[in-house]
Amino acid sequence: MTTETMMMVDNPSEEWPDIVFFDLETAVLDSRARDQTTSSPIVEFGAVVVCRRTLNLRAAYSTLVRPACPDLISCLAGRSNGITPMAVESAPPFSKIAGTVHELLHERIWAGHNILNFDCGHIKKAFEEIGESPPEAKGYIDTLQLWKERFANRTGDMKLGTIASYFGLGKPNHRSLEDAMTNLEVFKHCAALLWLELNPPANLLPNCTLSDRFLDLNEVLINSIRASGSHFSYPGPKMILMHKDMALKLFCPGLRVRYGLKPTLTDDGRLSLTFVIDASPALYRVLDKCDRVACEVFQKSGSFSDWKDIVTTSNRNPSPVARLRMPIRANGVGGPMVVTKIQKIGPCGTVIQEPVFTNSESDIAELTNLLKADSSVDAYVTLDPYDYMESAGVRIVAEKLRIRGE
Numbered sequence: 421m422t423t424e425t426m427m428m429v430d431n432p433s434e435e436w437p438d439i440v441f442f443d444l445e446t447a448v449l450d451s452r453a454r455d456q457t458t459s460s461p462i463v464e465f466g467a468v469v470v471c472r473r474t475l476n477l478r479a480a481y482s483t484l485v486r487p488a489c490p491d492l493i494s495c496l497a498g499r500s501n502g503i504t505p506m507a508v509e510s511a512p513p514f515s516k517i518a519g520t521v522h523e524l525l526h527e528r529i530w531a532g533h534n535i536l537n538f539d540c541g542h543i544k545k546a547f548e549e550i551g552e553s554p555p556e557a558k559g560y561i562d563t564l565q566l567w568k569e570r571f572a573n574r575t576g577d578m579k580l581g582t583i584a585s586y587f588g589l590g591k592p593n594h595r596s597l598e599d600a601m602t603n604l605e606v607f608k609h610c611a612a613l614l615w616l617e618l619n620p621p622a623n624l625l626p627n628c629t630l631s632d633r634f635l636d637l638n639e640v641l642i643n644s645i646r647a648s649g650s651h652f653s654y655p656g657p658k659m660i661l662m663h664k665d666m667a668l669k670l671f672c673p674g675l676r677v678r679y680g681l682k683p684t685l686t687d688d689g690r691l692s693l694t695f696v697i698d699a700s701p702a703l704y705r706v707l708d709k710c711d712r713v714a715c716e717v718f719q720k721s722g723s724f725s726d727w728k729d730i731v732t733t734s735n736r737n738p739s740p741v742a743r744l745r746m747p748i749r750a751n752g753v754g755g756p757m758v759v760t761k762i763q764k765i766g767p768c769g770t771v772i773q774e775p776v777f778t779n780s781e782s783d784i785a786e787l788t789n790l791l792k793a794d795s796s797v798d799a800y801v802t803l804d805p806y807d808y809m810e811s812a813g814v815r816i817v818a819e820k821l822r823i824r825g826e
Contacts, residue, residue, distance in 0.1 A: 438469050438528050529557065671798070680695055683788065693758065796823075
C-alpha cells in the first residue's frame with residue numbers, strides 16, 4: 421500500500437516566501453490524553469505549498485506516519501476517516517519523513533485551521549523526539565482565528581467542515597491532504613468575502629437604479645424608504661436602502677459638527693476617520709426610518725451581532741447625533757487615499773480649493789483642523805448596512821463634504 425505521495429509543480433520565488441497549508445491527523449483525540457502522551461501521536465501529514473503572490477499550487481505532499489508508541493496505533497481502531505492500524509503499521513516512522521517535512525515547512529508562511537493551538541506544537545514535538553531542529557515559520561495564517569475575528573456570527577461552530585459547507589465546498593473527510601486543500605479554498609473564499617465587503621462593486625447592487633443624484637432631505641418621502649436584498653454581507657444580494665426605485669443618497673446642507681474628526685485604528689489595524697454631527701429633525705426622521713427598515717431585515721437574518729443605532733443620544737447631550745465615516749482606500753499608486761471628496765467653500769459659497777488627502781500624518785492633521793467642533797459642512801452621504809466583527813448597523817458614508825471657511 422502506498423503511504424506517501426509527492427507532487428512538485430514549479431520552483432518557488434526567492435523574493436516572497438511561499439505559503440504552506442498543512443494538516444495533521446493524530447491518534448489521540450482527547451486533549452488530556454494528548455497532553456500526557458510523551459510520544460508524538462502524528463499518524464498522517466499532508467501539505468500543499470502555494471505561491472504567496474498568486475496562490476497557485478507549487479507542491480503537494482501526504483504520507484501516513486507510524487507512531488513510535490504501539491498503544492497509539494491501537495487507538496486508531498474504529499476511526500471513520502479510513503486510517504487503520506494495519507495501514508499505519510506499514511507506514512514510515514516520522515524520522516524517515518522528517519527531512520521532507522522540514523523542507524516543506526522551513527522559512528515559509530504556515531497556514532492551517534487551528535494550527536497555532538494544535539499542529540505547530542505537534543510538529544515541534546515530533547522533531548524534538550528524534551533529536552532534530554524543528555523547521556521555523558516566516559509567519560502564520562490560522563483560519564480558525566481569522567474566522568473567529570471576522571465571521572464568527574455566521575456559522576453555528578467554527579470547525580473547518582462547517583465553514584467549508586458555508587461556502588458550498590462540502591465537508592472534508594478528515595484526511596490531512598484533503599483538509600489542507602479544503603483549508604486553502606476556505607482561505608480564498610474568506611479573502612474574497614473580505615474584499616467584497618470592504619469594496620462592494622456597484623454592479624452587484626440588487627433591484628435598484630443607480631443614480632448620481634443626492635436627494636435633499638425635504639424631497640424624501642419617509643414611507644418610500646425600503647430595503648432591497650436580504651443580506652448584510654456577501655455572498656448573496658447585499659441589502660441596499662432605497663427610496664422608491666433608487667438607492668438612497670442624501671444631501672444634508674448646513675450640518676453642525678458636534679465632535680470633530682477623530683482618527684482611530686480599528687481592531688484589525690486600519691485607519692478610521694469619523695466625526696459626529698447634530699441630527700436636525702428632518703435628518704433624524706430619515707435616518708430613524710432607515711435604521712428601523714434595516715434592523716427589521718437584520719433581525720430575520722439570524723445574526724448574533726450587536727445592533728448599533730444610527731442615531732444616538734446621551735444623558736449629557738439629549739439632542740440626537742450621528743456619526744459620519746470617511747472611507748480610505750488604496751489607489752495602487754501613492755498609497756491609501758481619503759475617498760471622500762473635500763471642497764473648501766469661501767464666504768460667497770464658491771469652491772476655493774479641492775484638496776486631496778492621503779493617510780499621512782500631515783494630511784490627517786490638516787483634515788482634522790478643517791473638521792473641528794462647531795464647524796459647518798454640507799454633506800453628500802450614502803447609507804451602508806453592515807454586519808462585521810460582531811457589530812451590525814447602518815454606516816453613514818460621506819461621499820463629498822463642502823466645508824465652509826471661518
